[in-house]
Amino acid sequence: MITAHAVRAAVRESFDRVVSDLTDLVAIPSVSAAGHDPAQVSRSAEHVAALLRGAGFEAQVAAVPGPDGPGRPAVLAHRDGPADSPRVLLYAHHDVQPVGDAARWRQADPFAAERRGERLFGRGTADDGAGVIAHVHALRLLAELNGGELPCSVTVFIEGEEEVGSPSFGNFLHTYRGRLDADVIVVADSSNWKVGVPALTTSLRGVVQVDVRLDVLDHALHSGQYGGPVIDAVTAMCRLVSTLHDERGDVAVDGLISRPAAAPGSPDYSEADFRADAGVLEGVELAGTGDLTARLWTKPALAVIGMDVTPLQVAGNVLAPSCTARLSLRIAPGQDPAAALTALKAHLEEHVPFGARLTVTVGELGPAFDGAADTPAARAAHWALTSAFGAEAVNIGQGGSIPFIATLKETFPEAQVLVTGIEDPDTRAHSEDESMHLGDLEHIVAAEVLLLARLGGVVAD
Known part of the structure; x- marks a missing residue:
């Protein structure tokens, strides 16, 4: 039987190799966004497949068509356990975000991982290179501790x-x-509560994204000559956007689900901690009402994430004839994305100012996820996380969306889905100076070894 002490010792002894493998993976600029070199994504996939083969797996690189063309390469690997043993599917992703503003990185090359203190900095160190490497090394160490x-x-x-x-x-x-079907699915692409405090993500908000266009004129006009009777399209858009929240900052779209409290087992989140984590400027008030974790995880949120307006450097005394804004609506667990879209469209149509012509173009529709059920796999994960971190694991939600998790649940309805943490509040995933806390990475590898050992019945409590 494998003990928690033996697992922690084995991870600690081999941790330099874990960091080295993560550094090598980060060095491949596997940006999947359009306009970046797709060969690097293929290179990354081949590199990950080689790592899994080194852990004793049969691995292949595979891609299937998407709705708009060929899909990007994924890695599919498998290794049998004993007959009638549980089937476990481990998920992570090897593609990364673009670097953003390179001048805002402290290191010259965001793809050259750099260790500073307890953190490893670089694009993909956490999202989701750490998830990939945690899987690889947990599987390697588990086999070593279990007689090969x-x-x-x-x-x-x-x-x-x-x-x-x-x-x-x-x-x-x-x-x-047929190859992916499993009894337990472990997704390594979420966050822990804070450094040193592990978490299972038991809820995720969904997303509804739309482009909203207002037209008020058939051509631009001199703002002095015609301004007054005509409200320019940008001002009209501002007036429309202002109707999306009430005076307290809660989303004011009728028909949206809103849960007043987060899932049982969720930690308290003080306003002071949130303001520090989010970098809220002094004097700026927080929006919305009720429990802070509910505002983040189980109530809707709506933001303008882009707007087409005239840049200042080319602005003239002109009334803009049209304006387009991109809205991102995060929907609560239990909310159907199509129903949320219908509610949002109805609100926009009802509040169009001054009879402007409204056009709504639908973008992403992503379902929410509710995984708060008390399942055997969830109990095993809580035990494994607590044993590895030496701190009690908690349940958290995420305000962001991972729509494919709901797709996994729909495709494999009998599977128990676990969404585990890699990141922490200081990770800055998708932003400049992304980093991974190495102490947490060590604990995460140990936790996954313990989870798989528990599921396979070879661990001593």
Whole structure:
């Protein structure tokens, strides 16, 4: 039988190799966004497949078509456990975000991982290179501690297009459904509560994204000559956007689900801690009412994430004839995205100012996820996380969306889905100076070894 003490010692002894493998993976600029070199995504997939082969897995690189063209390469690997043992699917993704503003990184090359103190900095160190490397090393160490064999059958799916919305994900699941089917699915692409405090993510908000266009004129006009009777399209858009929240800052769209409290087992989140984590400027008030974690995880949120207006450097005394804004609506667990879209459209149509012509173009529709059920796998994960971190694991939600998790649940309805943490509040995933806390990475590898050992029945409490 494997003990928690033996697992922690084995991870600690081999941790330099873990960091080295993460550094090597980060060095491949596997940006999946359009306009970046797709060969690097393929290179990353081949590199991950080689790591899994080194852990004793049969691994292949595979891609299937998406709705708008070929999918980006994913890695599919498998290793059998004993007959009738649990089947476990491990998920992570090897593609990363663009670097953003290179001048805002402290290191010259965001793809050259740099250790500073307890953190490893670089694009993809946390999102989701740490998830990939945690899977690889947990599987390697588990086999070493278990006499060279795994106690359960494990399939590994490392996606190559999560950062661009997983366009071929559904087709991939359909194509390889027989190989991906599992009793337990472990997704390593979420966050822990804070450094040193592990968490399971038990809820995720969904997303509804639309482009809203207002037209008020058939051509631009001199603002002095015609201003007054005509409200320019930008001002009209501002008036429309202002109706989306009430005076307290809560979303004012009728028909949206709003849960007043987060899931049981969730930690308290003080306003002071939130303001520090989010970088809220002194004097800026927080929006919305009720429990702070509910405002973040189980109530809707709506933001303007882009707007087409005339840049200041080319602005003239002109009334803009049209304006387009991109709205991102985060929907609560239990909310149907199509119903939320209908409610948002109805609100916009009802509040169009001065009879402007409204056009709504639908973008992303992503379902929410509710995984708060008390399942055997969830209990095993709580035990494994608590044993590895030496701190009690908590349940948290995420305000962001990972729509493919709901797709996994729909495709494999009998599977128990666990969404585990890699990041922490200081990670800055998608932003400049992304980093991974190395102490947490060590604990995460140990936790996954313990979880798989527990599922396979070879661990001593």
